[in-house]
Amino acid sequence: MRARRAAWLVALLLLAGAVQAQDLPLPERAERTAEVIREADTVHLPQGALEGGAVSRLRLDGTITSRAWRLPDGGQSTLERMAPLRAALEKEGWKEVFSCAADGCGGFGFRFAVPVLPAPAMFVNLFDYRYLLARRGTGEVVEHVMLFVSRAGERGYVQLTHVGPAGTAEAAPAPADPAPQAGAGSLDATLREAGHMVLRGLDFASGEAVLGPGPHADLAALAAFLAEDPETRIALVGHTDNVGALDANIALSQARAEAVRARLIADHGVDGARVEARGVGYLAPVAANDTAEGREINRRVEVVLLK
Template sequence: MRLAAALWLLAAPAAALTMPLPATLTLSEDLPLTSYRFATGPYDDGLPAETVEGRLVREVHRMAAPGATPLQLLAPLRDQLEAEGWEIVFTCADRACGGFLFRFEIDVARAPEMFVDLSAYRYLSARRDGAWTSLVVSTSAGEGYVQRATVAPVDAAQPIVTSDARPAPTPDLTASSDVAATLAATGRAVLSDLAFETGSTTLPGTDYPSLAALADYLRANPEVTVALVGHTDAEGGAEGNMAISRRRADSARDLLTGPYGIDPARVETYGVGFFAPVAPNDTPEGRETNRRVEVVITSTP
């Protein structure tokens, strides 16, 4: 019986997982031969990891998940892996993983395909008969993101099965002129022309194409409400950055509800500091990218 079970596992495919909620495939890649690191412990002056060579298949799914936690999305996926015979090697949650440092040591697809909120993510790695797989799950602003990466040795008996879905076209989250299209497609958009220096919370002038486009969108959709969410780079402390990010969102709201004439009751503001970066903070370009204001649709049909 043990031999039969072992042979079954060798022949069984690394099946595509069933997402816990209706999801859109935002990224699908299949590399015939590469190396990929799978974390085996939390970040502590370095990342314990296993580097595996072979065929890499990676997919990212995005889903509407209002009120869901990363664990609620991860748990059914973990159960599926264990039912397929995968051995869980390591799993962790945001700060226990090592927070910011862990996030940027692992290989995660970049926004807008994948979004990792540093205060709300989970990681899991598992192995089976020479193959390794990992999950990165995060929730933010009512959406959930799941990245699965699987590497199987090129001579492995088990194939890797990918989902049948094709990635949806990805709108440009940083194009001011595409604010309306991006909001319609993803429910959020970066107002990229709202530029802030490190530590600054003020916006000079009133002429911002992204705010004009957002105002046009809100006038054309009077039932929609939004939140403006401020972000900072990682310089400075968490508490100060939370306050700065909120004031940045407030600055954008002042313009949107003042010169652009939008009803203040339709616009909330929040600040999340440096807990939701879209780029590494170890370069000036990355820090500039992270200092941003995003708009998120908060109304529901």
């Protein structure tokens, strides 16, 4: 059965110097969950594992096309899902720059240095994912592609991000069903499937760590989630844009995570021993900081399921 499913192909549009479509092997029932095309933008893609608390990232400018797919139940490991994709890229002339798997990448710290599309379009298991960065071309005509493979339960998730010269975006057929909007899933379902989620609706003033009065629906939902199982533990991770010095941003992101933790304890009766608070400043962006929109997206507090 597994071999038969792997034999089916679906078109994944990769962009070459003379824009063309290529086939990569995905199951027939793979469902595209998102497509984001950014013309003349910037992205930072990891080119090494987490080392000394930091991830070396390659800055790339151009047209950035990111697509994600949800794969049907199949019982395949992330290695089994990544292997045919890697082989197909190599066949088309792509050369590996860097690849790694979960703990070998740096686990939690590395994942948040990868520009992953938000849930529910893309889910990432912090203990089971694989990353590949490859390049093709020479001189001024160079393109890069990132593959990120993970799974939630028996379902697999694949994200492909391509960076090519500005103006090379190729229109792709629209999915049969509209892709879910970021943040549309419930907190409970997203945490159980992805293991992490951005907390929505937190009202911090610019440069401040004082959490506004709310209401904060996600905090109430998070408290209810924690109440279901007294053994559940979480971490709150603060993130900032890249305006200002790193130390100041780490301090601000830490303070914001602690403010959210304090609100959970004071207003929702959550046991503080079950909630960690950390700040990583601007070290784990999910969007380019070159635009106001990107900076706003990067200013966030995420909840990470620890147990």
